[in-house]
Amino acid sequence: MPADLTMDNELTTLESVVIRFCGDSGDGMQLTGGQFTDTSALFGNDFATFPDFPAEIRAPKGTTFGVSGFQIQFSSQDIYTPGDRVNAMVAMNPAGFKVNIDDVEPGGIVIVNEDEFTKGNLSKCGYLDGYNPLEDPEIEHRYALIKVPMSRLTKESLAESGMGAKDINRCRNMFALGIVYWLYERPIDNTKDYLTKKFSGKKNLPEIAKINIQALEAGYYFGETAEIFPSRYRVPPAKQEPGIYRQISGNEATVLGLVTASQKASKPIVYASYPITPASNIIHGLSHLKRFGIKTIQSEDEIAAVCTAIGASFAGDIGVTGTSGPGLALKGEAIGLALMLEIPLVVVDVQRAGPATGMPTKTEQADLLQAMYGRHCESPVIVVAPRSPADCFNMAIEAVRLSTKYMCPVIYLSDGYIANGAEPWKVPDVNSIPEIKVLHPSKDQYEDSEFFPYERDPETLARAWAIPGTEGLEHRVGSLEKEDKTGNVSYGPDNHDKMVRLRAEKVKRAANSIPLLEVNGEEQGDTLVLGWGGTYGTITTAVQLIRARGHQVSSAHLQYLNPMPSNTEQVLRSFKKIVIPEINLGQLSMLIRSQFLIETHGINIVKGQPFKVDTLVERIMELPIYTAKDFTTDQDVRWCPGCGDYAALAAVRKVLPKIGRKKEDFVFVSGIGCAARFPYYVETYGMHSIHGRALAVATGVKCANPNLEVCVVSGDGDLLSIGGNHTIHTMRRNVDITIILLNNKIYGLTKGQYSPTSETGKITPTSPAGSIDFPVNPIALAVAAGCTFIARSLDVDMQNLDNIIQRGMAHRGTAFIEVYQDCNIFNHKAWFYASQKDTNPENTVMLEHGKPLIYGTDRDKGIRFNNGRPEKVTIGQDGISENDLIIHDETDPILASMYSKMAYPEFPEPMGILYADPSKPTYNQLLHDQIEHAQADGRGMDLQSLITGNKSWTVE
Ligand SMILES: Cc1ncc(C[n+]2csc(CCOP(=O)(O)OP(=O)(O)O)c2C)c(N)n1
Ligand code: SF4
Ligand SMILES: [Mg+2]
Structure with a gap:
């Protein structure tokens, strides 16, 4: 399952989910996925889709080559891709199951129509005689397999409808959609409206609409009543800028961009085209827009189409022709004509996998060199490439603008991935789009x-x-x-x-x-990932992940390929290594090398599929891909059920794959205590040492090999009592170690004595009259010791833990992370004032760098300064606004000191990253520098003179 943020028995809140619907071409999977997308868009999620279907309209039923799939990632965060690993799959038949199952993550939900797993269907898709994956214990063990007799249940729910078996059978996809709507808490009304409209009007088949709606509802109620799902899942809406949004595919955006360009240029467009996948639906879309003066012509072939567009431009309209790679090849001679005539011409090429007919419904980026040079003689043209579905709108306008301004052909390189994929799009105000100035002399x-x-x-x-x-x-x-x-x-x-x-x-x-090339990240450094066209989403996500792991990798994306932005060479020369991922064998690499004499490193995969983010991360970093499972040992975890240590372990296992280090480079060290069992459970190097000494041991590890990623996990007794001295000295030295303190305010392993963090008055076996010790404040101690990274989290707050452990490990210097951990045996509920759904919003404040300190169930409370001291206030009362609140600055040690003193019940307790100062040198680095310096000096390097000393004598 993907990262869960919160979970109770029946509802789990997730940040993002990737679902794939799959089945026969005739199972209506594109429609089902499309409806799920529409509903998620209206719900307010960010999303990206990937329809993947065969070229054959109806391939033989039940075969693997006839499988049609639709993938959507929907999220409460900004996302750029339809996702790599599938969290939930709906398979309508065995072929769909067989083709897609390997993409489902371990533990992922797999909902199947078990009625279709018949002997005949199983053999049709190539399963061995007698084998049924639904009965395979390995499959049952690996996935959350949910077998639903969808065909039978659909039939039963529509038994009274009086409709024929064929019509009823066609409603199975709506039954499946109903289940998924229930599972992900989506409303069903939008799809009901859609079905009503779809079958009314000209088609006028209200009965068909009715049974589809009934099947949808039956699926939904099945989900609700069947009790076969461990939980329902919620993906909250994404934060989006206010405005009007719609979902848009690349081809739809190209259509709207061309119409807008025509209006902005006050000139009709003549769009001449010959049908070819995946470009055809551009002419379909434009054909409906005659009211905007768009003239569409279905020509007799591609050459006729381009020539017609040229004729139209000669006569004063804007000539546009659209095609895919094979069609672009046919248009070559005529593009030469337009170039010679020096008139506007836009050639839309929606690239597909080839050459020749190739894999027409699959994507590729392999027409770049054809667009640049695929013509006779010296025939330069302008080449642009949209980077996402919505960007097709902007770049189509750009293509028309440049073609009319420079009186020359422009080739517009979209691709099958962005043409068919969809994303939310904030609809622009047409008045804000600049006019395209076109002048004709008189x-x-x-x-x-x-x-x-x-x-x-x-x-x-x-x-x-x-x-x-x-x-x-x-x-x-x-x-x-x-x-x-x-x-x-x-x-x-x-x-x-x-x-x-x-x-x-x-x-x-x-x-x-044309605009300058923008760099995402530092403007100079080691590695720049350079992309073009439809790979933008994947590259952006991969680079974000790598950066989150603390690596300085930047990215830039070319939407203009010829000419390239004027600062391109300067950008490229600011980096030592240029990595170019392309869905071809290195065409942009070739252009960059030849134009700028700059070495490039290509990442080239040509499988008819978009890149996977994980593959890019691995290839960019040259690192293996890990999952949490790779960091899980075969040891039985021996903590008490319900112990907060489990949550910390889960968080660490989840974060380690994101750190960007090899498994063998991590070392976990602990002392003694329940928490200190940690290293046994993480599949890396580890040492369970002796009570209190973990940091002294870890300091030795780091100084011996500074390249290791050293992490100490231990308890409050271990790190603050017997080991307190080492904690102070590690921090003041700034040894590059991440310390995770699992603070349960008790000695767990030795059966519940008070610890250095227990509150005064705590009654325990060694303090029956109440402890008379005053507790140590771990954060204040870290501030006082000069620790350079200080953070805090609840054991149950997976998202914050994830974030601060990642940042802590990326930090160079001592990173101290205090985790409020529940010992449910000896100190249960010690942190409940901060960790429960009802207490958390009022008693904690999540710090975000650059943002005001706001908290409260209604987010109406904040912290401001009053006479130099923090004060709790209510926003909106006594004229107080957000502007009056303290803005968190994680680099400010004075604020860190203040946070350390903000404690319940007087204040909400600060969570997140309280302080981060990356500027102080680390102990291990200084040690290394001194050795290097002494060795470079060279004096006294002779071992013989060293052992001889200067008070030796010779006996003859
Ligand atoms: C030198 C020494 N003294 C005492 C002990 C006994 N001892 C083992 S763990 C522990 C306390 C652990 O408490 P804490 O670090 O808070 O871990 P928890 O069990 O609460 O996770 C003590 C006193 C020991 N192992 N070695
Ligand atoms: S005694 Fe407490 S800290 Fe130790 S394993 Fe049990 S619940 Fe966890
Ligand atoms: Mg403890």
Whole structure:
């Protein structure tokens, strides 16, 4: 299962979920996934989709090659991809199960229509005679397998409908969707409205709508009543900027971008195209927009289409033609014509896997070199590439703008992945989109001079676009070489040389009107990941993950390929290593190397599928991919059931794969106590040492090999009583160690005596009259000892734990993390004032760097300074607003000191990262530097003179 944030018996709140629906092409999986997407969009989640279907419209039923899938990731956070690992799969038949099961994460939910797992269907998809995966104990063990007799239940629920078996059978997908809506707490009304509308109107099949709705409801109620799911799941809405949103696929956005460009240029578009997957639905979409003056023409082939678009541009409309790779190949000669004529032409290429017919419904980025050079002779054109479904809107407008401004063809490289994938899109205000200035000369401009069709604008080098029907500017254009300025036919060698260079220079100058290349992350450093086109989402997510692990990797994404932004070379030269992931064998790499003589490292996979984030992370970092399971040992965990140590262990196992280090580079050290059993349970190097001495041992480990990632996990007695001295000295030295203190305010292992963090008055076996010790404040101690990273979390707050352990491990220096841990045997509920759903919002305040200290169930309370002291206030009372509150600055040691003194019940207790100072050098680094320095000095390096000493004598 994905990271769970909170969990009670019946409802688990998750940050993100990846679901895949799969079945036969005829099972309506695209529709089912589409409906789930619509509902999630209305619910307010961020999402990204990946429809994956075969080229055949109806491949033989039940075969693996006829499987159609639809994947969606929906989230309460910003996401950029449809996700790598599937958390939940709905398989309508054995073939769908077989093709997709390996992508489901261990422990993931697998809901199957068990009625379809018949002997015949199992053999159709190639399972061995007698084998049924639903009866395989390994499958049952590996996944949360939910077998639902969907065909039978759908039939039963519609028995009274009077409809035929075929129509009833077709409703199984709605039954499945109903189950999933229940499981993820989604409303069903949106799909009910959709079904009503779909089958009304022209189709007028209200009975069909009715049975589909009934099946949907039956599935939903089945989920509710069957009690076969361990929990329901909630993915809260994402925080989004206010505005109007819709979901949009790349091809839809291309259509809207072209219409908008036409309106902004005040010119009709003539879109001529010949059907080809995955470009066809652009002409489908535009064909419905005649009311905006869009003229669509279904041509007899691709060459006719491009020529028609050229004719339209010659006559003054904007000629656009759309196709995929094979069609672009056919259009080559005519693109040369447009280039020679120097008129606008936009060529949309929605790339697919090839060559030839290849895998027409699968994605690829392999037409880049064709777009750049795939024509005869010197024929440079402008090349742009949208980076996401929504970006197709912007880049389609850009393609029209550049083509009309520079009077030359523009190739627009979308791809199957973004063309079919969808994401939420904040609908722009059309008034905010700049006009596209298009000028046609008229006779009166030439009263004092002569009109020359190839006279150029000195800045852009574009010629004037004089169009037929304009009195007095009659002229002829053609595919023969032009004489400069006059446009007359010329075979002059010098003229040809000049014209070839002018056409190339014109394309180069387009760099003056395109945005600079932006760098995401530091603007210089070791590694820059450079992408182009539809890989943006995956690259961005991978680089974010790598950065979260503390590595300085930056990224940049090219939407303009020819010319590239004018600062491209400067950006590339600011990094030592340029990594270029592409779904081809290295086409952008080739361009970068040849244009800039810069070495590149390609990550190239050509499988007809988008990159997986994990693969990119692994390849960029050259690290293996781990999961929490890889950090789990075969030892039985021996803590008491319900002990808070389990949550800390789960958090650490979950975080370690994200740290970006190899398994063998981690060392866990502990002292003695319940908490100190920790190293036995983490599949890395570890040492369970002796009581109190963990930090002294860990200091030795780190000084011997500073490359190891050293982590100490121990209890409050171990780290603050017998080991308190070492805690202070480790912190003041700033040894690069992460300390996780599992603070249960008690000696657990020795059966419940009071510990250094127990409150005064605590009654225990050694303090029957109440402890008379005053407790140590671990955070205050860390501040006083000069610790350079200080954080705090509850054992149950997985999200915060995840975040602070990641940051703590990335920190260079001592990182101290206090975890409020429940010992449910000897000190149960010690932290309940802070850890429970009803107490947590009022008694803790989560710190976020740069944000005000706000807390409270209604988030209406905050902390401000009053005479230099913190004070609790209510926002909105006595004129107090958010602006009056303290802003958290994690680099401020004075604030850290204040936080250490903010304690319940006087204050909400600060959680999160209280302090982080990465500037102080580490002890191990200084030690290393001194050794290096002494060795470089060279003096006294001779072992013989060392052992001889300077008071030796010689006996002859
Ligand atoms: C030198 C020495 N003294 C005493 C002990 C006994 N001892 C083992 S664990 C422990 C207390 C552990 O408490 P804490 O560190 O809070 O861990 P918890 O069990 O609460 O997780 C003590 C006193 C010991 N092992 N060695
Ligand atoms: S005694 Fe307390 S700290 Fe030790 S394992 Fe049991 S619950 Fe956990
Ligand atoms: Mg303890």
